Amino acid sequence: MKKIISTLLLAGALSTTATYAQDGYFAIEYTMGFSSGETSDFIESASFRGVTLEYRKMVTPNIGVGADGGWTVFYERRAQATYVRGNESLTGIQYRYLNCVPLFAAADYYFAEEGVKPYAGLGVGTLYTNETVEMGVFYIENEAWQFALRPEVGVLLEASPNLDLMVTGRYVVGFETDEQETQQYFSLNVGFVFKIW
Amino acid sequence: MKSKFFSLSMIAAAGLFWGCYPDGADYADELDLVYTVYDENYAFSAGSTYSIPDEIVKISDGLGDDVEYIQDLYAVPMLNKIKANMTALGWTRVDADQNPDIELLPAAWTSTTIVSGGYYGGYWCYWDPYYCGGGWYYPYPYYSSYTTGTFVMFMTDPQNLSTDDSRKVVWTSAINGLLTGSYDANRINQAIDQAFAQSPYLTTN
Numbered sequence: 001m002k003k004i005i006s007t008l009l010l011a012g013a014l015s016t017t018a019t020y021a022q023d024g025y026f027a028i029e030y031t032m033g034f035s036s037g038e039t040s041d042f043i044e045s046a047s048f049r050g051v052t053l054e055y056r057k058m059v060t061p062n063i064g065v066g067a068d069g070g071w072t073v074f075y076e077r078r079a080q081a082t083y084v085r086g087n088e089s090l091t092g093i094q095y096r097y098l099n100c101v102p103l104f105a106a107a108d109y110y111f112a113e114e115g116v117k118p119y120a121g122l123g124v125g126t127l128y129t130n131e132t133v134e135m136g137v138f139y140i141e142n143e144a145w146q147f148a149l150r151p152e153v154g155v156l157l158e159a160s161p162n163l164d165l166m167v168t169g170r171y172v173v174g175f176e177t178d179e180q181e182t183q184q185y186f187s188l189n190v191g192f193v194f195k196i197w
Numbered sequence: 198m199k200s201k202f203f204s205l206s207m208i209a210a211a212g213l214f215w216g217c218y219p220d221g222a223d224y225a226d227e228l229d230l231v232y233t234v235y236d237e238n239y240a241f242s243a244g245s246t247y248s249i250p251d252e253i254v255k256i257s258d259g260l261g262d263d264v265e266y267i268q269d270l271y272a273v274p275m276l277n278k279i280k281a282n283m284t285a286l287g288w289t290r291v292d293a294d295q296n297p298d299i300e301l302l303p304a305a306w307t308s309t310t311i312v313s314g315g316y317y318g319g320y321w322c323y324w325d326p327y328y329c330g331g332g333w334y335y336p337y338p339y340y341s342s343y344t345t346g347t348f349v350m351f352m353t354d355p356q357n358l359s360t361d362d363s364r365k366v367v368w369t370s371a372i373n374g375l376l377t378g379s380y381d382a383n384r385i386n387q388a389i390d391q392a393f394a395q396s397p398y399l400t401t402n
């Protein structure tokens with residue numbers, strides 16, 4: 001991990017200094033997820049397995065539009081318990097997985113053009129979820145595509161003329177469908193922003 | 198230069214992410230399941246006697262003319278465990294010809310599942326050949342198998358016969374688990390206890 005961070009910092013440092021307007025950026029982020037609502041009913045544990053990629057094109061010095069997508073894996077081992085349905089009872093240890101892949105078209109507003117740049121944004125798109133419950137050697141799987149929204153607030157910290165550091169919080173909501181109930185989670189992301197000039 | 202570093206960072210992130218994927222159970226007993234189902238219209242509390250065979254039948258590819266039984270070394274402790282649970286629930290054991298209220302019939306079988314998969318060769322590359330090298334692959338397809346054992350207990354009502362003389366099943370328990378090379382009495386005993394513990398309606402007056 002240290003090697004990767006060093007490499008990424010070196011990438012920024014080696015790049016040439018730009019003196020013209022930023023055209024946009026690519027970002028890669030480490031994503032932590034914290035479930036809420038119905039998602040929390042399924043898996044309470046936080047996720048520390050996640051990644052997000054994003055691209056923004058600056059249409060004005062303060063407004064960026066683009067797309068982002070990620071992958072967050074929630075996982076929980078439920079201790080042995082008995083699940084009752086009607087006249088049936090099943091006892092065992094459950095292993096629950098929830099893979100969330102949000103894909104958004106997004107727009108952000110940046111409150112500053114250099115240095116520390118706080119921003120707020122909104123994403124509109126889809127949330128793909130793959131929910132699996134394993135018990136014994138059997139499993140049940142459910143997958144769905146949901147219409148999704150994602151408000152976001154964050155800050156970009158200028159590390160070099162070509163590299164920013166990013167900290168951002170997002171709330172991802174995938175709305176109920178026939179296949180899946182509403183899914184929602186908060187994500188905290190830290191990452192590197194590679195500026196495009 | 199910058200785009201290559203960016204690509205490299207994405208590959209590294211993907212590799213790290215995949216390596217961290219959670220992988221479920223570590224031990225065979227974590228895959229044990231105990232399932233029970235009962236006839237909601239049958240009044241268990243009205244009964245008081247039951248019968249149970251002295252052996253546990255072993256089912257393999259259906260029941261043929263030559264019925265196999267589990268070795269006494271394993272069967273006797275299991276039968277004793279079942280009897281202890283039935284006694285605790287208020288039932289009295291009688292012989293099958295003494296007109297028991299229910300018959301308790303245990304049986305066991307195993308099933309082997311074979312899975313295969315893997316890559317047949319070729320390095321995993323990024324689109325730019327510059328990043329090829331290293332990579333991981335399986336030089337040969339791999340095969341794996343697992344064997345599960347299922348121990349079932351049926352309670353039948355000998356007074357309730359169908360037209361073809363079959364007895365009505367009023368309670369079923371299925372205990373399923375991954376079999377290992379060694380017999381674990383504690384594991385099967387716990388599962389038998391659990392089957393009765395999650396069936397409190399079996400209690401007699």
